[in-house]
Amino acid sequence: MPKSRRRTTRKTRRTAQMLILLAIAAAMLLALYAFSRARPQDVPWTPLDLGQPIGLFTGRKIAALTEQPALCRALLDRAGAHFDAIPPFGADQCLVEDGLKLAGGARRITLLPENPRMACPVAAGLAMWEWNIVQPAARRIFNQRVEAIDHLGTWNCRHIAGSTSWSQHATADAIDVAGFRLADGTVINVLRDWKGDAKKAEFLRTVRDGACALFSTVLSPDYNAAHADHLHIDQARRGAMSRRPCR
Template sequence: MKRFRRLVLFALLALVAAGGALYEGWIRVPPDLFPWGPVMLDRKPGWFANIQLNGLSTDGAACRAALGRTAMKFSVMADRKIGEDCGFTNVVRADATSIAMSPRPVATCAMTAGLYWWQQRLDAIAQAELHSRVVRIDQLGTYACRNINSAAEGRRSQHATANAIDIAAFHLADGRVISVLKDYGKPTPEGRFLDAAHDEACGLFNIVLGPDYNRLHANHFHLDLGGFRFCR
């Protein structure tokens, strides 16, 4: 019992000392360390990256400010209402990013922020697994006024609000093309790259679907910032 009390006392003293050091400025904490701090997209995504992206989803001004602190170039697009339960608000076009995307994606600001973070991680993975850099990402689309899996009935897809993107392939500086359809699940450097890219996306976006989910996703990774979290 005495030992437990000593441990509690020691922990309390350590907390008081840390608080004093923070107050006096002896310890400097990066402003984006906590989820309520400003989102610094040029830093490596931290533990709360997903929470931060979801916060940007509800604060267009903060999201555009976060993008504006990066080297990327983007254009703010007009809000649109298209058909029943379709359309988009707070959408930007990524005109120039660290890794080129083809075609240039038009997606919600928060999705664009997530893609910027994901690109940084992709480049690190590619250099580790493939000894080359990613120079282009092929995407199949962001906006489409449809239901999930293009079903005749059911809930609207996040694509219906440009809050999703489908990623098909990655082009490397050495000329190789890594295809989700051809390379995913293989015991090769290309397959390991795709596995790691999928895992990194799961740490950032709310929903990540790939070939393991169903046959409709055999040729792409689906990434979105919908209302719940699921990764497969």
């Protein structure tokens, strides 16, 4: 076969291959677009909506709100999670500029002790956690709702125990959940019930696992003895591809 004809054949083959690859890429983009319309939180580029079901990227989108306090508050308001904005508090490494207190409203979250100060992304995670994980689990397992969430604190200007690194509590980017109170007065306690009553233990593990989709870090009694009496959940600033501890 003449060289010119061989060159023409190779060029034709490369063109055909390129057209096939372009067609495949176009089909994939179309599929992704359709998927993003049906489940917007499963793709990274769609705007966060706290009223949408939890998706693959919901947690990372919430954590990113640490750099967008105005947007965070707007999203909470739009979703019906009423709150009271508060002035900046703390100083230096413990300065909190996007703090708020969750309040009553159409979609109410009761925390005991009441009115803890927290960074906005923590509030956003808590709101979605209660609506999508905590209440559905309570209805399924106990056939009733959770009336309150017991906690051990949010803001605390300190280092991580045994470390020189600052805790997420130092900037109110964390909350330690100690238990839950059901509508009939039943108390579910992390320390007592993690390995106790079967239904309560199931509930605690269900809400722990669900929190992992919404928070940067979730640590439970399964992690170490220091967390025997609470679930530590925080919105630590992490890279897009960094590991999000969940244990």
